[in-house]
Amino acid sequence: MQHRIALIGLSGSGKTTVGPLIAQVLGWPYVDIDAQIVAAAGQPITEIFAQRGEQHFREIEAKVLHQALSDAPGVIATGGGVVENTQLQVALQESAFVVWLHAPPQQLGARLRAAADRPLLGDDPAAALQRMAERRSALYASIADWIVPTATLTPQQIADEVVRAFTRQQSAPTTSSVQVTTPGGHYLIEARAGLLDTLPDQLDRLRLDGNVWLVSDTTVMPLHGQRVLKRLQEAGRTAHSFSIPMGEQHKTLDTVRDVYDWLLSSGVERGDVILALGGGVVGDLAGFVAATVLRGIAVVQLPTTVLAMVDSAIGGKTGVDHAVGKNLVGAFHQPRLVLADTAVLATLPAAERAAGWTEAIKHGVIGDAALFEDLRRHAEKALALEEPLTGQLILRAAGYKARVVSGDEREQGERILLNYGHTIGHALEAESNYTLRHGEAVAIGMMAAGTIALRVGLFSHEALAEQRAALEAFRLPTRIPQGVDLNQILARIGSDKKVRAKRVRWVLPTRIGAAVVRSDVPGELVADVLQELVSQ
Ligand SMILES: NC(=O)c1ccc[n+]([C@@H]2O[C@H](COP(=O)([O-])OP(=O)(O)OC[C@H]3O[C@@H](n4cnc5c(N)ncnc54)[C@H](O)[C@@H]3O)[C@@H](O)[C@H]2O)c1
Ligand SMILES: [Zn+2]
Incomplete structure (x- = not known):
């Protein structure tokens, strides 16, 4: 990596105050993306929005940011919305040490009430920020290399913390820790x-x-x-x-x-x-x-x-x-x-170890394709606890959960994806009188959810086969044992605690590394898939 630090966070989180301070410590240039947009367009941001629309603004923003990311070293203050563009997310992660300045939205609203040049926030900035925060927090958390909770820090303290994190990361040969940041x-x-x-x-x-x-x-x-x-x-x-x-x-x-x-x-x-x-x-x-x-x-x-x-x-x-x-x-x-x-x-015990790796594979399938690939490739070594590989894989799998939890402490949004494989997994676990370990039941549950995703056109045959291969590499079961009463499983799913308004909310993968929540899966399809998964 990279001699570039990119600051992300909601409007008002302090990016443009902290950015120059970091640049000063490191002796790097400072780039304010919003200011560059104004320079490129030749008019203030409010006018770009009013006269040419948000789409146009986003296009200039993308161009300016790509430029900043290919220039020499620098500290880049990004606009609050860059993370909503997938290409920009990737570009940021590839070319910069990404830091999320994390502050409670209520606090931002108060700071910003007077600000006139923030066209997306409208009359009630606090409420607008709250809505935006909910949507973006999970995105910020998922692309940040480091998160700085800013609530109680001065700008200089925030800048010092960013420099410290960056330097540590540059000198460490491999990562040895990940950070969790929640209101709690x-x-x-x-x-x-x-x-x-x-x-x-x-x-x-x-x-x-x-x-x-x-x-x-x-x-x-x-x-x-x-x-x-x-x-x-x-x-x-x-x-x-x-x-x-x-x-x-x-x-x-x-x-x-x-x-x-x-x-x-x-x-x-x-x-x-x-x-x-x-x-x-x-x-x-x-x-x-x-x-x-x-x-x-x-x-x-x-x-x-x-x-x-x-x-x-x-x-x-x-x-x-x-x-x-x-x-x-x-x-x-x-x-x-x-x-x-x-x-x-x-x-x-070996079986206990294998069962635990299910959750790591799950994290790979729902959100981290590179982790998935490494798990699949190094399964034997991980089962044999080879170091430093095992520690690194554990840390990356833990890191995925850390990022999700950092964006969503109380399971209102992104965190629900962690339930992948668990709807059927929990039912199987209980129905087997807990003779199936949790991880074993979830492995089968992942195969069921993956197959449902395939049937509704979200997931591909190849991806489902890759998932099966990874689970099998860890010696995990992928089929429902004979003798399990499928009607009981279906009944249990109906009483699953993740049900909302009587509809099961299914976490379904769309590829290795991404998943969505769907509540429109027909019961007959589920019954069908369970039948298909019973061991021959
Ligand atoms: N809080 C959460 O977010 C969360 C998430 C997932 C699961 N859980 C809970 O986790 C529990 C399951 O955890 P688990 O699978 O670790 O089960 P566990 O704590 O029962 O441990 C499994 C068995 O391994 C033994 N053991 C543990 N470490 C050992 C070691 N190093 N060497 C030898 N034996 C060892 C334990 O004594 C136990 O017999 C469930 O109660 C589940 O509800 C909580
Ligand atoms: Zn679990």
């Missing part, structure tokens, strides 16, 4: 072998100075918990530990109460931190305890399964199961850090 918190995800040894330093860095409460399960604690406790003690930390019984059947409020009892009777305080060391069960449960005990204390996620590393530890969804159904009681509580030490995967 900003944090890093790191993935590579040996990371648990860095835990005491990381806690210091985050100023998590209080007591440490390690929660794990009866399988993982003896395997990896002891080492974590030892490192913490060597660093002079007071660490307590507690094991919950292993398994989904213990992801309940009863277990939560046991953990509360332990914490509260041992004197947990507001400034303390819970470490969740384990798979998704420990992460969800310990995260929920952290969200609620003393009205919320810090949690650091230390995932020990592939599934937890690429999926459940990221995004802040915590909770437990209820007799009525899975994950029905919970809270959003973002962790302060996610450390995925891939060395611990060595003790994870």
Whole structure:
């Protein structure tokens, strides 16, 4: 890469204030795309819109931006709408270090109320920005190399943060962390072998100075918990530990109460931190305890399964199961850090490992074609935990979820794509009495959704075959086991919690690397596809 930094973000996010400051630090030229458009057109932006229309404006914008991206080094402040043009998205990603200046839209509205030269915002800038923010956030998040939450920073602090991120990225041979930015918190995800040894330093860095409460399960604690406790003690930390019984059947409020009892009777305080060391069960449960005990204390996620590393530890969804159904009681509580030490995967049973990679392949299919390709190609090495490859693949798969979650913390838009394969997956998982692992059921669910997408003309035969090949490379099932009652599956889909107004919202891929949501899939087609997928 690139000696170019491009700033993206909504109007009013500070691009034109921060841009010159960054340029000054780096000694680079500064390019304001809006100003260049005005120069090229020979009239103010309001007039271009009024007299020649938005389309014309976008054409000049594309030309000016392409020019800026092929010039010498520079800091480029883009217009808020560039991300809506797919070609410009690609050009930005290829030729610049892309930074999203992320600010709450309400704040932008206040700053902009007086601004007259912003033709797209109309009379009520706050409301217009809110609508625009919803549409664009997911786009910004998906193309940004780095996200700077600007709410509490001065322009100079923002500029310094951008320069720091850029320099770090230039000097690092491979990426070792990705960032999550949500209204509920900003944090890093790191993935590579040996990371648990860095835990005491990381806690210091985050100023998590209080007591440490390690929660794990009866399988993982003896395997990896002891080492974590030892490192913490060597660093002079007071660490307590507690094991919950292993398994989904213990992801309940009863277990939560046991953990509360332990914490509260041992004197947990507001400034303390819970470490969740384990798979998704420990992460969800310990995260929920952290969200609620003393009205919320810090949690650091230390995932020990592939599934937890690429999926459940990221995004802040915590909770437990209820007799009525899975994950029905919970809270959003973002962790302060996610450390995925891939060395611990060595003790994870092979089938458990494979099942976790389903979610990574899913991320590839719905949003990251390059990740998909690398997973497919390197499946054997990933299953054998070859490093540094495994850490990199885990980080990229986690990075996809991080980007989606950063654009959509509470699952109102883009985040729903993560449910790809899960509508039928959940039904199969339950119908098999959980003899199918979650990842195995989702793999079959992905084949079902992919086949539905093929039948409604969205997905190609080739792409579906590629998906099958990738799943099979990870030794995942792609057909429904004989003996499963398909009518029960259909009935369960009708009661799936992602149903809105009785219509199932299907996440359907349109190619490897992109998906859409459709709620007009006929029930007969679904029944047909399920029939076709039953093992011969
Ligand atoms: N919060 C979210 O966004 C989210 C997303 C997806 C799934 N989930 C939840 O995640 C859970 C599933 O997570 P999971 O698949 O990690 O299951 P899990 O936590 O039950 O772990 C699977 C098994 O592997 C063992 N184990 C874990 N790490 C090990 C290691 N390194 N070596 C040896 N054994 C190890 C565990 O003790 C357990 O027996 C479900 O409860 C699901 O609801 C949550
Ligand atoms: Zn899943």
